[in-house]
Each structure stands twice: as C-alpha cells, then as structure tokens.
Amino acid sequence: MLLDAIIIGGSYAGLSAALPLARARRRVLVIDAGLRRNRFSEHSHGFLGQDGVPPGQIAAQGREQLLAYPTVEWKEGTVRTVSGEADGFIVALSDGSESRARRLILATGVIDELPDIPGLAERWGKHVFHCPYCHGYELNEGRIGVLAGSQMSMHQALMLPDWGRTTLFLNGSALDLEQQAQLEARGVAVEEGAVAGLEGEGVTVAMQDGRAFPLAGLFVAPRVRPCPVVVEMGCALEETPLGDIVKTDQFKATSIPGVFACGDMARAAGSVPLAVGDGAMAGTAVHRSLMFGL
Structure with a gap:
C-alpha cells in the first residue's frame, strides 16, 4: 500500500x-x-x-x-x-x-555530542542543561555555571545572569578583550583553570587545582x-x-x-x-x- x-x-x-x-x-x-x-x-x-x-x-x-x-x-x-x-x-x-x-x-x-568531562553525561538533563528558557527558572536564582567549549558558550554566559549569579569556566578556552568587557558588563565571573570533573549529588565543578564550585546548575552547549x-x-x-x-x-x-x-x-x-x-x-x-x- x-x-x-x-x-x-x-x-x-x-x-x-x-x-x-x-x-x-x-x-x-x-x-x-x-x-x-x-x-x-x-x-x-x-x-x-x-x-x-x-x-x-x-x-x-x-x-x-x-x-x-x-x-x-x-x-x-x-x-x-x-x-x-x-x-x-x-x-x-x-x-x-x-x-x-x-x-x-x-x-x-x-x-x-557532550563534552568529555567526568561526571557530566550522568547529570545531563538533571543538573547539566543547554537551554536557560527550559531550565533556568527552576534554579531559583542560585549560582549557575557555564562550561566553555563551543561558539555558543559565550552566548550562554551572557544570557544566564538573568537567571542567577553566573560563572564562566574557561577550561582552556581564551577570551579576547571585547568578550572580557561584555562579560564584565553582565556581571559574569570567569574561572581560567582546568576542570577536573563534576561531583556531588547535584553538580559541583571540581578544578584540577583542588578548588570546588557548588552550583545550582551547569550549562553547556x-x-x-x-x-x-x-x-x-x-x-x-x-x-x-x-x-x-x-x-x-x-x-x-x-x-x-x-x-x-x-x-x-x-x-x-x-x-x-x-x-x-x-x-x-x-x-x-x-x-x-x-x-x-x-
């Protein structure tokens, strides 16, 4: 038929x-x-x-x-x-x-195709997201992270302060002067160190230098x-x-x-x-x- x-x-x-x-x-x-x-x-x-x-x-x-x-x-x-x-x-x-x-x-x-970060895949859709309109409100204005790694990471970092205090984790990426000025104008903090993985029952960004950043949610592109x-x-x-x-x-x-x-x-x-x-x-x-x- x-x-x-x-x-x-x-x-x-x-x-x-x-x-x-x-x-x-x-x-x-x-x-x-x-x-x-x-x-x-x-x-x-x-x-x-x-x-x-x-x-x-x-x-x-x-x-x-x-x-x-x-x-x-x-x-x-x-x-x-x-x-x-x-x-x-x-x-x-x-x-x-x-x-x-x-x-x-x-x-x-x-x-x-998710970033190859230990602990990320199992948190995808639960504590790690891609769309602030889909998940940002439920983070209740808590601390939000953005993991750099694509052309969209800068866009996410500039958007997300409307949903909570935002930190951009460069993880080896670089910023030019214009991007730095844009992030500063939006109140986005920047962490330059390498990310070791994600930990905790929710999502905590663990850095290779031993520091840890507990977050309400992490966004990736x-x-x-x-x-x-x-x-x-x-x-x-x-x-x-x-x-x-x-x-x-x-x-x-x-x-x-x-x-x-x-x-x-x-x-x-x-x-x-x-x-x-x-x-x-x-x-x-x-x-x-x-x-x-x-």
Whole structure:
C-alpha cells in the first residue's frame, strides 16, 4: 500500500507533523525509535498548557490523541535505509519490513555530542542543561555555571545572569578583550583553570587545582549532528554554531523533492514548543504538496 506520508520520528515535531495530515484524512505512518532528546529531563517547561509536565507524559498524550484518527498507523522501530523518490519513497526498517509513501517527513531529532568531562553525561538533563528558557527558572536564582567549549558558550554566559549569579569556566578556552568587557558588563565571573570533573549529588565543578564550585546548575552547549540515516539520504546540511542541521526552506522542504524536515534536526535551537510549531508547518506543507504538487 502506498501511504500519503511516512514520518520518521514520533516525538513532539513528528507528532505535530502527523496531526494536520490525519485531520485531512491522509494515510500516515509514524515510525518511532523511542529516543526523545529530552528523555533525561524530569519535567518540560515553556510549552503553553503543559508547563512543568513530565516530557514523556506530553509525548504519550500526543500519541494517544493522534492514534484516535483512523488513517494513522504507528510502528516502533529503527529506520535502516530510505530509497526511492517523491511519490515512491521506500523506508526499510532494521526488522526487515518496508513501507512506501508519496512524501517523507524527517523528525528524528539530533545526536548530542557532550563534552568529555567526568561526571557530566550522568547529570545531563538533571543538573547539566543547554537551554536557560527550559531550565533556568527552576534554579531559583542560585549560582549557575557555564562550561566553555563551543561558539555558543559565550552566548550562554551572557544570557544566564538573568537567571542567577553566573560563572564562566574557561577550561582552556581564551577570551579576547571585547568578550572580557561584555562579560564584565553582565556581571559574569570567569574561572581560567582546568576542570577536573563534576561531583556531588547535584553538580559541583571540581578544578584540577583542588578548588570546588557548588552550583545550582551547569550549562553547556553540546555539538549536535543529524542521525546517520539522514546523512546517508544526502539532504543538504547547514552549518550552525551548534553543529550541522538539515537545511530547509520556509515550508520545511529539504533539498530532496518530497522530503521535509522539522524539529531540532532542522533548526538551530531546541525546545518542545519550537519543535511542535515546526512540525505543524511541515505537516501542512506536505498536505499542500499532496494536493497541488511539489
């Protein structure tokens, strides 16, 4: 059977993309590997009507509402390959099954490449964060750290004083005179020593010289990259300060005719509300292309 659309990724962007297609009575298959990017966080913030709700609960409620539409199918699994072209895409899963569709929507999210600091990975999403709008308020104006290591670290350090007293840990990075002046104007403290690791039940930055800095939270800017299947498809990528994302136009169309992309993989920012808005645009754009052509 030839479906109208296959959506690869069943998190917030994918769910949102499927909804307008379902409401247009189009036949849709959502394939989900079950690896939401924010699966490490206990609560989601900043999404109107769902502020403070566990992220898994938001996703589960969205799936339940989506599957109430009779033209929607859901399959748990990992996509192995994508072949074909518009009006005849073939999506092969790791279990050997195949599905065909006229259009594809990529909503796979991204892979976060975290700094190689002892103790950081196990605190990711709990005491170590990337988005102040998602997690800053809950730090209750406590001491906040920023771990330098990417082009976005300076941006984070200049933003975060609105949420608490902020210290930028250079950990081998360097600042020019202009950056020093900007940090001073925002009241950001700077620590130049090397970081040995993160310790404690919450998050304490341990320096190699023996000093320790207990914090309410630590922010890092991980480098992101698309999932391998997206790269193998050959979608044009766009380099951003956060890493490579899939390049799309204003209607979320990629460089491959008939393939659309949405969510964190297709924008240089990551949050639930932005992913939901992105997905809604992709879903309506796909419906438009089905009606009127590419």
